[in-house]
Amino acid sequence: MEILGIDVGGSGIKGAPVALEKGELLEERLRIPTPQPSDPASVAQTVQDLAAHFAWRGPIGCGFPAAVQHGVARTAANVDDSWVGTDIALLFGEATGCPVRALNDADAAGLAEMAYGAGRGRLGTVIMVTIGTGLGTAIFIDGRLLPNTELGHLELDGHEAEIRASGAARKRDGLSWKTWGTRFDAFLGTLERLFWPDLFIIGGGASKKHDKFFPYLNVGCEIVPAQLRNDAGIIGAALAAQPHG
Numbered sequence: 001m002e003i004l005g006i007d008v009g010g011s012g013i014k015g016a017p018v019a020l021e022k023g024e025l026l027e028e029r030l031r032i033p034t035p036q037p038s039d040p041a042s043v044a045q046t047v048q049d050l051a052a053h054f055a056w057r058g059p060i061g062c063g064f065p066a067a068v069q070h071g072v073a074r075t076a077a078n079v080d081d082s083w084v085g086t087d088i089a090l091l092f093g094e095a096t097g098c099p100v101r102a103l104n105d106a107d108a109a110g111l112a113e114m115a116y117g118a119g120r121g122r123l124g125t126v127i128m129v130t131i132g133t134g135l136g137t138a139i140f141i142d143g144r145l146l147p148n149t150e151l152g153h154l155e156l157d158g159h160e161a162e163i164r165a166s167g168a169a170r171k172r173d174g175l176s177w178k179t180w181g182t183r184f185d186a187f188l189g190t191l192e193r194l195f196w197p198d199l200f201i202i203g204g205g206a207s208k209k210h211d212k213f214f215p216y217l218n219v220g221c222e223i224v225p226a227q228l229r230n231d232a233g234i235i236g237a238a239l240a241a242q243p244h245g
């Protein structure tokens with residue numbers, strides 16, 4: 001089955017048709033910079049452009065950087081505040097003329113890694129952390145997702161963790177990999193003490209460069225980079241939009 005996967009981020013909106021049998025992109029993905037301000041009408045226009053680029057007529061899955069409850073954005077951390085209370089699935093459905101399923105972006109990336117990547121077949125407690133504009137988290141217990149965990153907003157050294165340890169924070173503060181890695185390690189250490197996971201999967205943009213910061217991580221449990229890298233969000237969004245899913 002083929003579904004258009006879309007990953008809305010704080011800096012870019014990415015999408016591609018996905019073949020669910022293998023969890024692979026069918027065409028090269030398209031990235032369009034996130035409009036500023038990133039209000040619902042502007043982002044809906046970009047999503048419409050993206051679907052039009054692929055001449056898409058079929059189901060769409062969309063990962064979104066917010067707590068998403070039954071298709072509705074409940075928070076807005078790295079997008080315009082006016083998203084809170086917006087029915088993402090309805091809005092993008094009207095914009096594209098296609099059925100849309102919306103979910104949290106980190107949850108989408110986690111679903112993809114559990115199905116096709118680093119978490120495949122893994123039981124127990126698995127925590128996927130995506131490093132990007134924010135810090136996203138997805139928790140799986142015996143392969144089942146606990147949605148909308150939002151742990152990037154936990155307090156770390158008196159600040160929200162993602163303010164100090166996201167990918168955007170590393171670039172904003174011009175941090176060395178060691179300094180940033182030590183901050184990120186403090187975040188993982190907090191998660192480990194609270195949840196005692198069996199496995200951490202580290203994804204998002206920085207996962208491509210995991211060799212630069214994994215040496216500074218001291219967590220006790222197994223820790224691996226995501227395998228689907230930056231495509232996980234697109235693939236997982238498509239997976240979540242399976243008509244029977």
Ligand code: BGC
Pocket residue numbers: 064065066067075077078104105106107130132133134135136137150152162
């Ligand atoms: C948001 C999450 C999102 C994460 C990664 C955070 O700021 O609150 O919903 O998953 O960023 O984009």
